[in-house]
Amino acid sequence: MSKEAVKPTSNSFIMLRAMVGIGILCGFLIVVAYEGTLPRVQRLKAEALEAAIFKVIPGITQTKTFMWDGESFVPAKEGDDPRVYAGFDDSGELIGVAIEASGQGYADIIRILYGYDPQKQQIIGFYVLESKETPGLGDKIEKDESFLDNFIAMDVSLTDAGAIANPIVPVKSGAKQNDWEVDGITGATISSRAIGNILAESTALWMPRIFNHTSAFNVEM
Amino acid sequence: MSTGTNHTETKSTDEFIKGLWNENPVFVQVLGMCPVLAVSNTAENALAMGLATAFVLLMSNTLVSLLRNFIPKEVRIASFILIIATFVTITDYAIQAISVDLHKSLGAFISLIVVNCLILSRAEAFASKNTLGKSMMDALGMGLGFLFALFCLGAVREILGNGTFFGLALFPDTFQEWIVMILPAGGFFTLALWLLIFNLIKQRKEATA
């Protein structure tokens, strides 16, 4: 049993002082923590992204970020949008471009990164950045080998008019016949379809841009 | 039972034990349910979340206990929330600095520790009235109790739902996962199961007592 007596109504000033004091103290603590961890957090994030880019464009050794300024690609600064990541080999040769895309999956938004080879006009790699799909079902889009095989050489060639010749289409598991089809996963049809649709939408936007401005990526490293 | 009664001065260790068992925040008080259900789909997540919560609880109980004589009654809740939010933010950054993957899987729930009813209720019910030492013991006990409960859930859900424990496969390849355990519904069911076990133990104890 606490024997403490009830305090009478406190002086307003004491209340103000206490709250503002704590507020300032808290602000201070947060800033210290933020500033203290920022470099490492940024480094980790960059590393994670870099690792993903390396995965979707096999065979590169360095990357560089570009921004679409409406007409062409220019090297991107911190925070610029929308952006793509160009990957180069040792010799500084452009191997491919990694593009981020997202769309509604079974459970929530799925964010993916895919690599595009402008030379072959193919998608050459695919990686799921973020998904909340059902483990064991929907998350097969991250792990299922045969599903990932879809994206080793997927045709996204352009017509002369500059549009995708064969838009990407999801098909039922085992029904894939053409390079531009995404073979679905049994039991995760919705998630695999979502990937197909995200790709179809994103490629329609980005392929013409990148294909027609490949030269813009050839800048001094 | 060890909850200090009568004339014996309560010992700090009692505060510690009670949080772990007799007044376990999850199984007995049913507090802070959101993270318990949401982030217990694997043992690893559960452990990380439990540690994060315990850390915030410890730090905020400490600070609240230290400042208890400076905070007028009228603004105490607001002040506590401020203090808690600060430590949550700090924890959030700390986890990001440790591993991006971990941060991704704990998701928004790190931020939501702010509103974990458990932390505010300990600040309000205990730390604001007790000395530093006791408050820290209380926080440790409650925090570990919370962690323990989270871990119980996480273990069951991961083992049945994924066939693994801390990511290590426990069964041969042919094991059929019970996916429901990883889904939200599985969280509800597993918590219900643990509560049932606790109630049954309690009932048996009462019957024999």
Place this chain on the structure above:
Amino acid sequence: MRSGSKEERNSTDAVLTLHRHTFKHGVHPPENKDDTNGLPIRRFPFSPLIILPVVQHLGAPSKLLVKEGQEVTRGQLLAEADGYMSVPLHAPVTGKIRKIANVPTISGKMVPGIYLEASPSSTQELVEGDGIDPDTATPEEILAGVQNAGIVGLGGAAFPTHAKLKIPEGKRCDDLIINGIECEPYLTTDHRVMLEQSDDIYMGIRYLLKSTGAKRAIIGIEANKQDAADFLSARLPDDLPVSIEVVPVKYPQGAEKMLITALLGKEVPSGGLPIDVHAVVVNVATTAEIGRLLPHGRGIQERVITITGPGVNKKGNYLIPIGTPLRYVLDQVDINGRISEVYMGGPMMGVAVSNLDISIVKGTSGIVVFTDQEVSRPDRIYPCIKCGACVDACPLSLNPSKLGILAKFEAFDEMAKAYHLMDCFECGSCAYVCPSHIPLVQYFRLSKSMVRKRKAS
């Protein structure tokens, strides 16, 4: 439908046709009336000992006028009405008051009463008072006559009839309904009364019309008593504004609320009385009794009772002196086998008898006797499976399923507040249909008594 005027009657001389309207829901228990509905009313022998509870009606007890040892003659006043909600009691036999003491009643309660020893040698001639002429008497005189005759509702409730006939200030009565429905299985009392006492009934209606001020009377009869309807319509005096309506057979058509709905298409408001829809309902036997007693200023000392059921060999409709002990009655009608259950009233609403020492009272309309073989009470009660049969049976559209569950968990207040418990008139339709054999009526009776108790305290 047939109405009183001569021309109409000639034009539709065929049998009365079925009235279309009825009430919602209800049930169809097997009627079992064939054993007795063809048997004329027969007079029952006098029992050597008559046991008369002083209170045989709903209301204040009557005041005793006799002493132990006193000789009384048949028809003599034994107790007089004590206040408006009370009726007098007349001696059913000539004899001697043996004892004034508590007597057992069907409710199990012991109440003040009279043990009257019949004198076998006396003539059993009736004492008569001043008769009342329906054409010249004022309504007040008729009411007083009804009260003095000791008449209570013979339809079962035993409510003092004069109190019902008194139209409260500010209300009016348009329709007098004569209840000849008799929807209870087994009972044929009212049926026989209609077939044998039509003149008394019409005489009674004269008194009733006069005293209530109603413009017309409707006799409601269930379609299974078509012969009674036809007979009554054939005997209908020209000058009486009476129509006879045959309604479909459905339990509990005879409940006054249901009958009003069937005949008039109106609903008596919840918690209200028939007079709220300008109607008064009187049972045919009550009506016949009024018509029989009032012209001579007599008091009621006997009534018609159907004695039937698988346990009775000499089934029949008997005119039995009030106060005849049940044990004596059963002895006379030859009980076969082992009795296991005896009800006063029909099997749907009748009350089980726990003690054969009780006696016939004014409200007793039937005695049904079951033996071991016939009674097979379901031994297993299942939980309510929410089949809805009860909901579709309840004539008042209550929700017996919900009420039953609430009663089981003793949520009496919620039953009364949210589910109209107090409207339930315990007709038993719900329990009759319930496949889970839930004792719904018992639940409701108990719950109602609890609610009343709580309200009182």
Place this chain on the structure above:
Amino acid sequence: MSVQTLNISTSPHLTKGLSTETIMFHVVLAMLPMVFFAIYSFGFNAALVIFTAVASCVLTEHVLCKISKKPTTIGDWSATITGILLGLTLPPIFPVWMTFLGGVIAIAMGKFLFGGLGYNAFNPALVGRAILQAAFPVAITTWYGAFQLDRFTTINSSVLAFPFTEPIVDGTTGATPLSAFKFDGITTDATELAFGVVSGSAGETSAILIILGGLYLIRRGFMNWRIPVAILVTVFVFSGLLFWIDPVKYPSPLFMLFSGGLMLGAVFMATDMVASPITSLGVVLYGVLIGALVVVIRIWGGLPEGVMYAILLGNAISPHIDRLIRYRVYGTSKVQGHE
């Protein structure tokens, strides 16, 4: 006259002579043709699945009664019904161990937890199926064609999968008409559906036998006809409307009626009186809601079939329907709807 003991009890002293047990038994009878047809068309596999489901439900019920020290209630047939229905809603090659688990879940979680017969808030069989579907989504969507030639000679290895292991199906699996429609845009002929020569859950494939069973129960007064009628009419009208708007994009109403679990669900599962509303109007509303949900989920949702979810949602709404829709009590002017 020999009297020894009088029995006394409250009125009414008559009963209609019907009992819960009788009703339940007749439901079992009405389902038997479906069971036999399921076994005829899917062979030993289906027989094993249905038998396991019934056995596990009855066993669970018995054990739980023993544990809670109550007299056993397996005699009232309700656990048998739950078992049969569970078995009928599963794919015919569903592993036995999963079926068994489903039966345990259906009775323990769907019925016992809520207080046993009469108190279950949800349809127990569907609770079992819902949890199975969430736990083993692949196994429960692995369908097998009807009338396989070897159906009376072999048992699929999937059915006999060792407990806790993943089933391996031998032979080819068939797509159900609904998923064929949803994912490939192929519709199946309604007469084929009605006579059950397609793949699907063990019991959903013959609409005719389901309807006959339902008609029998309705005739005997053991089933509320309003529920199936409301559901089926709603589905027909709603999907008919859509079909009329765009016959290419939307399936025909007959296809909607006869495909998937709709018939079985509407006739035998939505009609579970315990978890459905009690008044006639309430029941119609419940049926309309279920019907509408079925169409919405099938046509716009991510899943090919939604009968189970629709019925469970209907169960969730039914306490509210009962609260809002009551008969007008005799002699009151307004419909009782408030607290």
Place this chain on the structure above:
Amino acid sequence: MNQESLGQIFINACLVNNFVLAYFLGICPFLGVSGKLGTATKMGGAVMFVMLISSMCAYGIHALLVAVDAEFLQLISYIVVIASTVQLVEMFIKKMSPTLFKALGIFLPLITTNCAILGLALFQTNKGYDFIQSIVYALGAGAGFTLALVLIAGFREQLEYAEVPKVIRGTILTLVIAGILSLTFMGFSGLGTQ
């Protein structure tokens, strides 16, 4: 900027990704205040209302923090502002309409420390909703919360009069029902995608 249509946002927040049944937010009041239907509806209304307010506040604060480049203060500012606004509203209601206060007011302090409110603010920022989208999101989430609460309350009220085994009564039963409901809501999956 997020491209989802308003209808999609609403259906997603209300049914497909129901805050309680799919995201596990606001479980404490969900378990605590779902015993009686009357209270549950009022609580639902109060949550919806507070969600609206906090969604607007969060939108404003976010804009402010972005402007001064102090997004790392997001969490603490959200919670402080939401808490204070709720309290302000509480005082205001108390003053303006005592009846409304009686119906709503007692829940307001409870709601302040409720994950669903803060979760809403954080999610809406993450998803990059504009002002109108945020409001619809808040409405959907609030409606979903209310729906879940009301459905559970219907059962709990009914099951108060059921022979539920004693050890299971209360929280355990509520959790099981919530689990089954959560499975049931999975039937809505995919509805928000078209």
Place this chain on the structure above:
Amino acid sequence: MSVIIAILVLGGLTLLLAVMLVIANKKLYVYEDPRIDVVEGMLPHANCGACGYPGCRPFAEALVGGKILPGKCTVSSSEGVESIAEYLGVALGAEEKQVARLACAGGTNVARNKAKYKGMETCQAASLVSGGGKGCFWGCLGFGDCEAVCDFDAIHMDEHGLPVVDEDKCTACGDCVEVCPKDLFSIQPINNRLWVACKNLEAGDEILEDCQVACTACGRCAMDAPGNLITMENNLPVIHYGVDELTRDPIQRCPTGAIVWLDQKLGAIKGRESKPVIRKSEREIGFS
């Protein structure tokens, strides 16, 4: 830079909030006596209502308001009551302990049933069916509603289906008084040990047919009792407690044992005159 921003933003926000709270604090402060909480904490939380208040909290309010003394709480231990009295600085106000007493001795071995009741097994329900079938209309039906209603586990049905009150456990809450459909219980000071264990209003020996320990209204106890201790009213003896000193003598006059002495240890003691009833088994139901 970010330090300054952080301090400005948070300082500003907290200032705003603090100002608000200050205003709120000024406008909306309601005083409630803190002692109410303390006293409520000291009460047993049985919420039984024996004190005459609807629950423990209203009782605590009344205590703090000085409207009542702590001794009215019949559930608290005496130390508990003392500590409340000490805390509030008031007198104890303890009263003589009261207990529930049953006015019936007609167990199944001495009283018989006339009819066999079938239905809900509660006294309340049975009493509505022709009185429950017991031979003596006034007597205990033995379904144990009182046992079930007692929150303090103070009532147990004995081998003959008659409730027995445990005087130590009974808190005089009165629940059994309320629940009994035959009104057999009443709350009595514990020292009223001379007791009429019968409620039947019939006079004469006929009643013995139905119950062998019934009061036949012979009036001997009243005749021989000292002074006005006992008078006969309505065919039953009435003991006027407090008028004269209680003695055990009247039980020796009673031929049936309807009037008893309730010994603290031995329970009900009948007089020597009363026929001993040694039967243990149930009397058969019914009549010929």
